[in-house]
Amino acid sequence: MTVDRRRARELAQRRSLIISTARSLAESEGWDAVTTRRLADIIEYSQPVLYKHFDGKNDIVRAVAIEGFTELAAVLHEAGKAATTPVTAVRALAESYIGFATANPRLYEPMFSMPVGLAFAQPDSPQPLVDSFTELRAVVDVVADGRYVDTLSELIWGTLHGLVVLGQSGRLRPDYAEERLAQFVEQMTCPARS
Incomplete structure (x- = not known):
């Protein structure tokens, strides 16, 4: 597998993890509980990593x-x-x-x-x-x-x-x-x- 393909797969997996975590958090605590800071803490990535995939909370909720x-x-x-x-x-x-x-x-x-x-x-x-x-x-x-x-x-x-x-x-x-x-x-x- 080429480096580019592996990187693309990892980015897609990370994006999917952010979406599923946001959805899970909303289901358990409501959409007000979904923040980029909270998501970053749960998935153990920095907020800047989230911003590589999404412009902010609204973009995550849209996804x-x-x-x-x-x-x-x-x-x-x-x-x-x-x-x-x-x-x-x-x-x-x-x-x-x-x-x-x-x-x-x-x-x-x-x-x-x-x-x-x-x-x-x-x-x-x-x-x-x-x-x-x-x-x-x-x-x-x-x-x-x-x-x-x-x-x-x-x-x-x-x-x-x-x-x-x-x-x-x-x-x-x-x-x-x-x-x-x-x-x-x-x-x-x-x-x-x-």
Whole structure:
């Protein structure tokens, strides 16, 4: 192995360690606990080493969010594969999305709630963001029935996000989660009306 290849591998491993440590720290103590000083102490590197990989905390959190979108794309892909009808497709999509957010609340925060400078639907959007929307759109395409699939996909994504955020903040009645899901699926799978 050449020196350059080994160095590149070591840099990638160090970058990955910083991201996974930030994510682990956020999961156990919240994002306020994630600082470059704290990360440097935990992984036993100096802060300048962290700054060789990231511009600062916001850049690290952004990298965690991008990793989260990679995971979300995989979850949505599996949901799409499991569906056999439009109704089961939308239900699987909704359950998978809400399940992902519920299982990973600290990861979901930088993906959607924290200002980390990630923009969707832009020429320079990171590929994991594009992949997440593409997977969601693939399921929605099955039920679009003459409706504009990109707009319907955004509507479905926005609705699912709203259900997640309102549910996590305790602003929805927990005993009605199944009823909300059933009504959501019914509304999203009904044919377009004139």
